[in-house]
Amino acid sequence: MGKQKEQPSGLSLLAPQYWPAWLGILLLRLIVLLPFPWVMALGRATGRLSFRFAKQRRRIAEINLQLCFPEWDEAQRQQVLREHFESLGMGLLEIPIGWWSPSSRLHKLAHIKGVEHLEKALQNGKGAILLSAHFTSLELGGRLLSLHAPFHAMYRRHDNPVIEKIMAGSRVHRLEKAIPRDDVRGMIRSLKGNHAVWYAPDQNTQRKAATFVRFFGQVALTSTATARLAKLTGAAVVPYYVVRREDGSGYDVILEPALSDYPSGDLEADTQRINDIIEGWVRKNPAQYLWIHRRFRSRPTRGDPTPYDGI
Numbered sequence: 001m002g003k004q005k006e007q008p009s010g011l012s013l014l015a016p017q018y019w020p021a022w023l024g025i026l027l028l029r030l031i032v033l034l035p036f037p038w039v040m041a042l043g044r045a046t047g048r049l050s051f052r053f054a055k056q057r058r059r060i061a062e063i064n065l066q067l068c069f070p071e072w073d074e075a076q077r078q079q080v081l082r083e084h085f086e087s088l089g090m091g092l093l094e095i096p097i098g099w100w101s102p103s104s105r106l107h108k109l110a111h112i113k114g115v116e117h118l119e120k121a122l123q124n125g126k127g128a129i130l131l132s133a134h135f136t137s138l139e140l141g142g143r144l145l146s147l148h149a150p151f152h153a154m155y156r157r158h159d160n161p162v163i164e165k166i167m168a169g170s171r172v173h174r175l176e177k178a179i180p181r182d183d184v185r186g187m188i189r190s191l192k193g194n195h196a197v198w199y200a201p202d203q204n205t206q207r208k209a210a211t212f213v214r215f216f217g218q219v220a221l222t223s224t225a226t227a228r229l230a231k232l233t234g235a236a237v238v239p240y241y242v243v244r245r246e247d248g249s250g251y252d253v254i255l256e257p258a259l260s261d262y263p264s265g266d267l268e269a270d271t272q273r274i275n276d277i278i279e280g281w282v283r284k285n286p287a288q289y290l291w292i293h294r295r296f297r298s299r300p301t302r303g304d305p306t307p308y309d310g311i
Contacts, residue, residue, distance in 0.1 A: 047089025061291035068216035083287035091136030109250030121236035127191030141242030227270035
């Protein structure tokens, strides 16, 4: 593993260069005081604004929707694209709710289904991989799940040290343990200690630990870690995702039965199976998936053009 960047000290985090970040944190902190419907309305408005001005991200999402839903007409894709940016705005304002809202408030929003599948998986004593995906309610979703089932979580360190400091504080307070995404040994230790570990393998990744399989019919470089970790540790793989309810009453936190006959020994087939599961979730809730990510930027032949060239 490479050497991690040294983080600024507490004193240097007060330097003028970090004041905009602290102002943003203050505004997010104030949002928690608002009634939940107000936060969602403000989030939708934020998303509509970003739809107008975040032209690069809008174009990436538009390309992804064209690739993944060729059967849709242009009007349908544009409708989902607009709904997606509203979902992104709500997701942004859900972050402080997950960080700072009291559990009593969040219990009213969490509609959990299938927690017994995780409990059953942990009875084997070999841990459980909570297989998830990058939906826009990802940050709040972890907090909602933690109300019902303790778990460890893989995470990516934020580039802004102020935001990282706040996020790290939330993780330490709300989760059993947070594991840097490049700390594979840490994840293995957690699984062998019979813990559940949150993990989302649905973004473009490095070639050395991945294979090309299909996602929505498109060639997508996909991490093989789910199958390899399950084989190494004997951990069960429990699919889990969180989506907003259309009626505004909160969130569905859905845990599915642990995968049977997994891993099968065929690494490519096992990786394809994971993508198929995530694709099924996305087809039910297309606007809530993270389409602004360049999911298909890696090509089987290096140097081949990507769908995002010119953006």
